[in-house]
Amino acid sequence: MKYIDDLKWRYATKQFDTTRRVLPRDMLKIKEAIQLAASSYGLQLYKVLRIEDKALRKKLRAASYDQSQVTDASHFFVFCRYAKVETGHIDEYLTLKATKHAVPFQDFKEYGDQMKTSIIENMGADKQDIWTAKQVYIALSNALSACAILKIDAAPMEGFDPEAYDEILGLAEKGLKATVILGIGYRSAKDDSQFSPKVRKSLETLFETI
Template identity: 40%
Template structure:
């Protein structure tokens, strides 16, 4: 499919076929796509949890207002943010840049120092909100890749994040859950699969400035 055809094909699945499991190579594509997502400054303050344990999915369902997609999906992907973005985290990023690109330290240091000072001047809430924005970038990227790969998905904000964090012991990894993405294959009787998309006309959603 072309990208546009793929995006027209996708929808937020309401009913998954719980007898079908995504093959590992499809999961690997999603993992790589997540890791390649653009993030502000390249800092990647996000992590992806890939859950395929049905018992664990059942617990997460209870914390998701009992939405059946959480257990019926092949896997549930959970986009999390780092709880601590400090000088150590930023220096680790620049060490990766130095290692991968062989960039001299005297070139990297001014930008590194700028970012450290900038983040030290921000409140905890500001940093969390910034990191959450990066989580939404990752979700958008995953949804597009799912469409291209013909992987059905249902993006979700509708869950109790604190409960997810407890169930998944995220506090021990300095992470917070932000978004969930059940993935798998749509059920043949999901009536939503046949609905036409409701979108504004392009003329109402796009402004061209010559």
């Protein structure tokens, strides 16, 4: 299966080749892979920011333990979760669903009310925040897989100060919170990590049949 070979090929890139850019047609595929990620209820309670501004990327690198991928990757993304789930987010999804299914919005009222009760009324702020963050990682994973299939390198990173990112990017005003970051591009020939053997638990350790 080619996909497994692609996953063996990929690695968390430490050093990017600063001279190479990802082509727009490949970027579109990666974006579509993110768009098609599964999410709880299908709500997609996140937004992905692409940071192009060089000065901003320098500032973000300083808030990311000076990890070079932040400035040196061809493209750099900040995956953000919604800071708080609002009834409007659920209605927005149901409006889209009603349009796609060609049925009246009203058909989903009961379903919408159930979602609102479970997510907004019952979940509590902390649990909601963790739940929303989890969705973001599924989107990140889709991006990593798409990159591997396209033979594009990627650096997923949690080594950054989320509060500093929120401040630098003005995320509170956008109702967002920085969750995980991703640099994509092409590996530098000097990046020794590409030659490291993969370290993974054996299938016997990882799986158990009960």
